[in-house]
Amino acid sequence: MTSTPMADLWPTLPGADTRPEAAYRLLQAAVESFAERGFHATTTRDIATAAGMSPAALYIHYQSKAALLAEISQAGHAATLALVREAVAGEGGPVERMRRLVEQFTAWHARARTVGRVVNYELHALPEDAYAVVAALRLDIEREVSALIEEGAAAGGFQVAEVRTAARAVTSLGIDVSRWYTDRSTETPEELGRRYGELVLRMLGARI
Amino acid sequence: MTSTPMADLWPTLPGADTRPEAAYRLLQAAVESFAERGFHATTTRDIATAAGMSPAALYIHYQSKAALLAEISQAGHAATLALVREAVAGEGGPVERMRRLVEQFTAWHARARTVGRVVNYELHALPEDAYAVVAALRLDIEREVSALIEEGAAAGGFQVAEVRTAARAVTSLGIDVSRWYTDRSTETPEELGRRYGELVLRMLGARI
DNA sequence: TCGCTGACTAAGCGCTTGCTCAGCATGGTG
DNA sequence: CACCATGCTGAGCAAGCGCTTAGTCAGCGA
Numbered sequence: 001m002t003s004t005p006m007a008d009l010w011p012t013l014p015g016a017d018t019r020p021e022a023a024y025r026l027l028q029a030a031v032e033s034f035a036e037r038g039f040h041a042t043t044t045r046d047i048a049t050a051a052g053m054s055p056a057a058l059y060i061h062y063q064s065k066a067a068l069l070a071e072i073s074q075a076g077h078a079a080t081l082a083l084v085r086e087a088v089a090g091e092g093g094p095v096e097r098m099r100r101l102v103e104q105f106t107a108w109h110a111r112a113r114t115v116g117r118v119v120n121y122e123l124h125a126l127p128e129d130a131y132a133v134v135a136a137l138r139l140d141i142e143r144e145v146s147a148l149i150e151e152g153a154a155a156g157g158f159q160v161a162e163v164r165t166a167a168r169a170v171t172s173l174g175i176d177v178s179r180w181y182t183d184r185s186t187e188t189p190e191e192l193g194r195r196y197g198e199l200v201l202r203m204l205g206a207r208i
Numbered sequence: 209m210t211s212t213p214m215a216d217l218w219p220t221l222p223g224a225d226t227r228p229e230a231a232y233r234l235l236q237a238a239v240e241s242f243a244e245r246g247f248h249a250t251t252t253r254d255i256a257t258a259a260g261m262s263p264a265a266l267y268i269h270y271q272s273k274a275a276l277l278a279e280i281s282q283a284g285h286a287a288t289l290a291l292v293r294e295a296v297a298g299e300g301g302p303v304e305r306m307r308r309l310v311e312q313f314t315a316w317h318a319r320a321r322t323v324g325r326v327v328n329y330e331l332h333a334l335p336e337d338a339y340a341v342v343a344a345l346r347l348d349i350e351r352e353v354s355a356l357i358e359e360g361a362a363a364g365g366f367q368v369a370e371v372r373t374a375a376r377a378v379t380s381l382g383i384d385v386s387r388w389y390t391d392r393s394t395e396t397p398e399e400l401g402r403r404y405g406e407l408v409l410r411m412l413g414a415r416i
Numbered sequence: 417t418c419g420c421t422g423a424c425t426a427a428g429c430g431c432t433t434g435c436t437c438a439g440c441a442t443g444g445t446g
Numbered sequence: 447c448a449c450c451a452t453g454c455t456g457a458g459c460a461a462g463c464g465c466t467t468a469g470t471c472a473g474c475g476a
Binding site for chain 2: 036037038039040041120121124125161162165166168169172173175176177179180187192195196198199200202203205
């Protein structure tokens with residue numbers, strides 16, 4: 001039933017995670033509940049039941065319901081920033097790298113739409129300290145995209161009137177995918193990524 | 209403090225509304241609370257207090273908290289559809305009308321961002337019957353945009369590979385404005401609309 | 417003057433919420 | 447065998463929720 005493998009959120013790292021399996025089940029259940037109903041409409045009983053436990057077991061692994069949200073949000077943002085950095089620092093000219101960035105950014109928001117919804121639409125429910133961390137990550141993402149557009153504009157590959165507005169439009173298109181994309185969408189995440197890549201390059205005035 | 213005049217939601221009509229002023233105050237308070245904290249995190253006490261009444265007074269004007277959301281959502285969608293229809297049926301060729309559509313759609317989502325947030329991000333909290341009404345309105349909006357793109361493609365003004373994907377991208381860009389636009393944004397809604405109009409026309413392959 | 421009406425409030429009901437706590441089963445260690 | 451740490455449960459608490467009720471009061475037509 002999960003359309004969002006945890007691999008999208010907690011990619012396998014060299015130093016493997018030693019977290020108990022039950023904590024993963026709780027995270028997974030929280031992601032799905034928060035995405036479907038929103039943070040405030042989700043009860044700790046919902047999450048615990050979906051993870052196959054009693055409500056009290058949640059508090060052995062996490063300090064609070066908000067701590068679960070904070071972990072999901074921070075991991076989701078970190079994964080997105082990593083994806084963006086990889087594309088920006090990749091091989092090829094700015095136009096080619098921008099195409100890859102949009103393809104992967106878009107596909108991620110389609111594939112990991114449940115995580116994406118929590119990450120992008122439940123920010124207001126974060127405790128203040130967790131919000132600060134996440135806001136910094138979001139700023140980094142925006143800066144990476146802006147830098148790539150600036151590089152492309154300087155090299156003559158892009159023609160843009162306002163770099164910041166263009167960067168907003170690029171990230172905006174990708175983020176909003178997690179709102180409208182569903183199981184019933186006929187395009188695969190990768191197809192959608194390719195089409196959005198094309199649209200964005202034209203938007204940025206690239207001659208393709 | 210309101211950045212969303214009610215005029216954006218309930219435009220003055222020939223047959224003037226006879227609703228008591230207190231009902232308007234409740235609607236206004238509900239829009240702002242729902243936009244800021246979300247439907248489920250907003251209490252009936254929040255709304256009533258912001259409207260300068262006791263909690264019980266809310267139920268004289270509205271059947272329930274959900275009925276308030278339903279009224280806001282339906283009115284917001286109706287206003288957006290009206291705006292889209294006006295642009296699509298306006299004067300000029302498809303490229304010119306698309307520019308106007310994006311300019312106004314974008315500016316509305318920036319100006320009326322509080323209403324826009326409720327309209328676009330609280331759909332899941334709607335009772336089933338109200339959701340059905342709103343879903344039909346959303347489909348109408350999408351169809352209007354698709355029809356205009358198709359018209360432009362047939363006339364040779366646009367070059368698009370997939371009309372539905374392009375239509376999604378156009379509405380998506382506008383909708384997402386209500387998520388990120390704030391009081392502190394340096395661009396006015398109208399400036400943003402003009403810039404987005406330009407970006408969208410290039411995205412659709414118009415020679416401008 | 418009077419009874420009536422519509423807008424409102426103070427008080428609070430029944431229920432759900434996030435979270436706690438005492439205790440239980442399990443399995444590794446001496 | 448005893449011992450204990452770990453992971454968990456059943457029961458339940460205090461707070462807060464949406465909504466209801468009984469009653470107040472200004473304004474108005476007769």
